[in-house]
Amino acid sequence: QKEVEQNSGPLSVPEGAIASLNCTYSDRGSQSFFWYRQYSGKSPELIMFIYSNGDKEDGRFTAQLNKASQYVSLLIRDSQPSDSATYLCAVNMRDDKIIFGKGTRLHILP
Amino acid sequence: DAGVIQSPRHEVTEMGQEVTLRCKPISGHNSLFWYRQTMMRGLELLIYFNNNVPIDDSGMPEDRFSAKMPNASFSTLKIQPSEPRDSAVYFCASSLVEHNSPLHFGNGTRLTVT
Numbered sequence: 001q002k003e004v005e006q007n008s009g010p011l012s013v014p015e016g017a018i019a020s021l022n023c024t025y026s027d028r029g030s031q032s033f034f035w036y037r038q039y040s041g042k043s044p045e046l047i048m049f050i051y052s053n054g055d056k057e058d059g060r061f062t063a064q065l066n067k068a069s070q071y072v073s074l075l076i077r078d079s080q081p082s083d084s085a086t087y088l089c090a091v092n093m094r095d096d097k098i099i100f101g102k103g104t105r106l107h108i109l110p
Numbered sequence: 111d112a113g114v115i116q117s118p119r120h121e122v123t124e125m126g127q128e129v130t131l132r133c134k135p136i137s138g139h140n141s142l143f144w145y146r147q148t149m150m151r152g153l154e155l156l157i158y159f160n161n162n163v164p165i166d167d168s169g170m171p172e173d174r175f176s177a178k179m180p181n182a183s184f185s186t187l188k189i190q191p192s193e194p195r196d197s198a199v200y201f202c203a204s205s206l207v208e209h210n211s212p213l214h215f216g217n218g219t220r221l222t223v224t
Contacts, residue, residue, distance in 0.1 A: 032210045043201060043215040044153070051210055088153065090213070097166055098143060098205075098213060102152035 003027065004091050006101035014109050019076040021104050023089030026070070033065055033072045034090040038103065044088055048074065079108045112136075114216035116202050122222045128190040131219045134183055135204030143213060144177055144187050145201045153201070159185065160207050192223045 005024050013019040021035075032051045036044035050056045050063040050072065062075040072091075076083055086103040093099060115134040123129055135142050143158040157167040159179045167177070174193070179185040189196055199220050203213040 034212050043218050044213075045215070046212045049210070049212050092210075095166070096141070096160065096207065097155065097158065099155060100145070100153040 002101075003093070003099045004089055004101040006087075006089050006104050008102055009105040010107050011104055012107045012109055013079050015079055015081060017079055019079045019083065019106055019108070021074040021076075021087050021089075021106065023072045023074075023091075023101055024070055025072070025089075025091045025099075027091070027093045028067075028070060029094035030070075030091045031094065032092040033063070034092075034098075035061075035063060035072075035074045036088040036090060036100075038086045038088055040086075044100075047087075076106075081108050081110055084108045114202055114204050114214055116200075116216035116219050118219060119217060120220045120222075122224065123192055124224055125193055126191045127223075128188065129192045129196075129221060129223075131187040131200050131202075131221070133185045133187070133202030133216060135185070135202070136214055137183070139204035139206055139214070140182065141205045141207045141211070142179060142185050143203045143205075144185070145203065147199045147201060147218075156187070189221075192221075194223045197221055197223050 035048045038044045048063040050065045056063045060077045064073045088103045089101040117132045144156040147153045156169045157177045162179045177187045199218045201218045203215045205211040
């Protein structure tokens, strides 16, 4: 099993709809979880981080964490064309190693 | 804050040549990571340092790759000799050594080995 898994997409979502991005991880001792956005040719930029089970909201973004299921997700409400990018899930493993999934390509349809 | 600074931004070299990538982390950060990104393999962790000490280099693909962090403000990733399959974007990222601290990325170095 890969350490951090994401569906590669592309995920196509109409403008104004909710985009749902998912990620699973293998190390049950993982302690912190991050979502990064990466535009083509650019470096990853941090969008959200979450450490505790439940939901965390920041503007149009909501991160959800379920440690029992080893599952973390990102919801983007009122999707905009500028949200079209690759979204990377990152997990801080118990030994401080930060591992990334391969990313999900999101395409917002105008 | 200047952010993480990487150099060069682009590097084109011939197979067999030595390549050195450089990184200056954010001042005050004490953890530094080197990643390699390709379409096929995504963002792969090569090595990371805490307080200038290499903690895990299991991601370094082979002996041709080496990394150093002589002080808190500078790190290098060296490939000797380089091969075409090393072509990728190499990112350096820094953070604080805390479980909840996110990574801050440099702009990356795009390496092309012909």
